[in-house]
Amino acid sequence: MMIQIEPDTDIPIYTQLTNQIIEGIARGHIKPGDSLPSVRSFAADLGVNMHTVNKSYHELEKKGIIQIVPKSGAVIIKHEGIDDVTYQKLKEDVKPHIAEAMVFGMTEEDIQQLVKSIIVELKEKN
Amino acid sequence: MMIQIEPDTDIPIYTQLTNQIIEGIARGHIKPGDSLPSVRSFAADLGVNMHTVNKSYHELEKKGIIQIVPKSGAVIIKHEGIDDVTYQKLKEDVKPHIAEAMVFGMTEEDIQQLVKSIIVELKEKN
DNA sequence: AATTTTGTTCTAGTCAATATAGAACACATT
DNA sequence: AATGTGTTCTATATTGACTAGAACAAAATT
Known part of the structure; x- marks a missing residue:
């Protein structure tokens, strides 16, 4: 760690x-x-x-x-899937950042690629 | 407002x-x-x-x-595009939530759709 | 069996953040 | 002239963040 x-x-x-x-x-x-x-x-x-x-x-x-x-x-703990309460909370947490991205002129594709880059970064083995 | x-x-x-x-x-x-x-x-x-x-x-x-x-x-202010500093800060803010989503077993597709649903919600006219 | 380690709980203290409140200032607008 | 504006200042109360030390009971280790 x-x-x-x-x-x-x-x-x-x-x-x-x-x-x-x-x-x-x-x-x-x-x-x-x-x-x-x-x-x-x-x-x-x-x-x-x-x-x-x-x-x-x-x-x-x-x-x-x-x-x-x-x-x-x-x-x-091992998780099989996300429960609805956690999902909604996650959504509320992410929403302000998405809104801010849109204010700065990012398109849906821009935002999706930002998300993808984060995921790829986290999946890297190091 | x-x-x-x-x-x-x-x-x-x-x-x-x-x-x-x-x-x-x-x-x-x-x-x-x-x-x-x-x-x-x-x-x-x-x-x-x-x-x-x-x-x-x-x-x-x-x-x-x-x-x-x-x-x-x-x-x-009117924004044409996002500058690099803002982009990086946005990325750092979103990252923990993406990581949490992955811990809860959400796949890349799951997360992409969550983001899409937020964007659609924000684009709705009401 | 004795010792160590564990998470928990308690009191205690310092510092910063949050929120409210009132007042005064200088400058625009009306 | 009067009003409204953002700014700045002091002041206060509450809460959050962080550290600190101590004590406890139960688990793990020796």
């Missing part, structure tokens, strides 16, 4: 961590069934507070991406 | 306002050259503070979407 935390961003540390763990799963670096490091060891590695990592784990659990087993660890 | 502010969300009011103005432009309800209401009158309409609207306007100006002319008003 190569995690890069940038302390001087307006993005909270726990959000950065959450996003990079999600990316790690999407990239295939972490697979369903795998366990995340303990909050203490991970916090020590990253040079952040234990509670910050804990908050990230609970955010991932709330999203339904990991399952926290008390006194044991955080395990990546 | 039909603006719906939800005070009991974790999304800041000024962000809600910013996003809905952007959506309004994407939908064609507001066009380049049009002026936004004054911060005072808009604040009164929405039932929020003047400074909150002011913050939203400055966020839109920072994004390069409007131009604030002191003592005059806020005018929607």
Whole structure:
């Protein structure tokens, strides 16, 4: 797990961590069934507070991406398909960015290619 | 301009306002050259503070979407194409959501169609 | 069996962000 | 002249973010 935390961003540390763990799963670096490091060891590695990592784990659990087993660890959940609630939330999150792209004159094809480039980037093996 | 502010969300009011103005432009309800209401009158309409609207306007100006002319008003800028900096920032903003979609088992086609449905929704005339 | 590690929970503190409020200013518009 | 405009300033209350230390019970390890 190569995690890069940038302390001087307006993005909270726990959000950065959450996003990079999600990316790690999407990239295939972490697979369903795998366990995340303990909050203490991970916090020590990253040079952040234990509670910050804990908050990230609970955010991932709330999203339904990991399952926290008390006194044991955080395990990546395997997903067959996306449920409707998650889908709608995802849609609401993406919508503002699509709208902004359209304001800047991007066409449907432009936006679709932007999305494709992101997917390709995430599918790359590194 | 039909603006719906939800005070009991974790999304800041000024962000809600910013996003809905952007959506309004994407939908064609507001066009380049049009002026936004004054911060005072808009604040009164929405039932929020003047400074909150002011913050939203400055966020839109920072994004390069409007131009604030002191003592005059806020005018929607016309965009021919998107510049590289904005494009990259947009890409970084969208990436986490795409990654999350992939974690939930959505395929490239699934994601492409999600994007298409958002675009269609924004292009609808209402 | 004893020790270590685990996630959890609690209090505590600092700093920044959010939102509201009121006032005053200089400049345009009416 | 009066009004409306964006700007700027101080002020306050609330919440979020982050760090810190301590303690607990249960699991894993030795």
